[in-house]
Amino acid sequence: MTKHPNQRTSVSALLGAAVADAQGSPLGHVREFAVAPSIDAAHIHGLVLRLASAKRDKQPSLILISQLELGPGGHMQLRKDAQPTLLQEDDDYLLLERDLLDQQIIDVHGHKVVRVNDVDLVWENCQEDTPDLSLRIAEVEVGMRGAVRRLLKGLPSASVDRISSRFGQSVIPWDFVDLIERDPSRRVRLKIEQDRLSKMHPSDIADILEELAPAERHALFISLDEEVAAEALEEVKPKMQQSLIESLDSEQIAGIVEEMDPGAAADLLSEMTDERSEAILEEMDPEERQEVEDLLEFSGDSAAGRMTTEYLALPATALVDRAIDSLREYEGDIDNITDVFLLDEEEKIIAVIPLVQLLLAAAGTPLADLPRGHLVTCNVDANGRKVAELFDKYNLRSLPVVDHEKQLAGVIHAEQVIALLRASR
Template sequence: MTRNGNQRTTVSALVGSTVVGTQGSLLGRVHEFAVLPGDDSSRVLGFILKLSGGRSGVQGEMVAVKDLERSPGGLRLAPGASLVPAPQDPALVLLERDLLDQQIIDVHGRKVVRVNDVNLDWEHTPESQLSLRIVEVEVGLRGAVRRLLKGLPVGAVDRVACRFSPSVIPWEFVDLIDPARRVRLKVDQDRLSQMHPSDIADILEELAPPERQALFESLNEEIAAETLEEVEPRLQKSLVQALADEHVAGIVEEMDPGAAADLLAELSEEKSEAILEEMDPEERQEVEELLEFSQDSAAGRMTTEYIALPATGTVADVLVALREFEGDIELITDIYLLDEEEQVDALVPIVHILLAGPVASLAELPHGHLVTCQQDASGRKVAELFDKYNLRSLPVLDTERKLVGVVHAEQVIALLRNQ
């Protein structure tokens, strides 16, 4: 296939290709593709050969791509060139060994895929030397068919493979990780911040443990916290066990206090205490208070991040509170009004506040139907209240009817999903 004057080929098509010397004698067959990321991660440095005597592998002989010529009969060593020892650099990547069949992350498709083949372009440098550029990785059926039919005539393989639509990821999005030679997509913080935490959680669940841990550790604390809230408790525990206590504390501080308490409750007492010691005192106190409650109670499911104001307040007071709110602002659906004894008196849906003028009194705005529960109410009771009254949030009260937290719909969904 010709593309922009260059000849397209693939790793599967080149494996086993013959390389002959200047006199036409067989030197060996292509066994591997050497890439040195530090030099140029988009170019194949050379082919490691399986020599006619049978030797092959990383310790074998290599022919640099620049020292080759292409001819109708195959690959020929250029005049004056010779075989060289394969590089012993620990960063050396071998495409077939380290890339094919590896799982990588497709950030565009928000899923984990398997590399079936690698597409390459033959080019020439300004000095007229041969060059082999890595173009993209093939993750669809087309690449799988090429691998399956490897060894048959290239033309016949291409005719069959081209019946399938290509599914590729550009090479510039693939990151070669040393020294473990793990392969994943480059996922910078800007790209991650555009992905929903549940999508990242799905990707983590699909990855093998080493890749999963590497990806999670690459997330900043805010994204890691949001993602951690979306994964199953078993996986939460696995992800944080391998991290330093100080690192986990930074992530936990970014989590909803209720979710943070649920996470710490899953860990050993020793690990949980070590993480709490590393947290800021104020946030540690919030989480420690929630840890005292059963996870199956309203208090065990609630968050302490909500907005409650005196009933004598105004819309302007709400706007100030919203600007200063440090929790997940998207969860705020209602503003709770407190009487003189700081007991919950009413709630105002946020939509009514947005439609009112800044000087409007909160007490005079339309109130929503107030449904509450005690902090020791069971998870089942909480779910029944949400279902019966079609709630978006549920205030949790102590024995003195003081507001101690709020259960949001997403906590109830998580409760039902885990039953």
């Protein structure tokens, strides 16, 4: 047989294609593409055929790609002495037509959910001096080109290629689809590498979660590590939050809640029944639990209900060195730290130091000697409208919240106010 290295084809082009036996007689037609992820997730392991001689209710047969030869025009024929085997129902194969086409997958680089319209394949010779073939999975087609190819399936390949080439290419390299597993309901579940997800902004992950169908949404969420899951959960709407965690047990939710901003965690738990909320709190570490319980006591529309207890406050007598060490040791979301608050001996706030002033100061400088920002505070009982007015009037990045003894109780960051304004629109 003639060798055709690097000849491109696709799932839509090969579905229904004829396969001949070693003598050139009709053997059957391609009905599926079997991938064995545990062996090689980048290549087609074998073609599933409906044999020409088989009865309708007979099990389909499997031909390994290594058992095939490729003739002129891409005609497929069995190599000498090769024989098909029955495809067993319990074989752990990913079947591309059944398990991948028309399914939703995540375009990690485009930060969006897309639908698979076709899969691009490449015939390759395993080694130059042997006739062994391999069929590599090159790309996933998610644009109109793939949809048109499937729509025109059955027409001469030259006509299909000519028409589909008029449409722009939109593909995701198979390398970026990572690993695909079938869940018990036979749907596709994507397991994206955690390092890729961790590089995405939490709001992008939240958008993806909202675009996915329920089964895929749940599968993606439970694949996230606790920190990434917590950040994404803070970005979705309350109704979606409850949907994402409703199937998780209290221990799993507690692990995620501990990674959330305490204010966001309190908002999440306040939407649950008292019984469910208490069960989750019982699973949390004592320190994180106490912070959240304190915030649960406040009205959600009050300043206290909007504030977080994650901030950086130091005695007015502290030096720059101490502040730098505190920044390094800070375990909250460092992106939210825009100011350092100075407290007197009674824990009352007396000054706010912009972070940039801290970074420009020499080591050993007393914090009290640094240029100060304009100090604006609000009471724990202030409503959301008052908080928004203060941010707008003074162009604030953060707003300290003080209790009835004028002690620092928490801080409201700009992102909480933006979320408040969006929710009120």
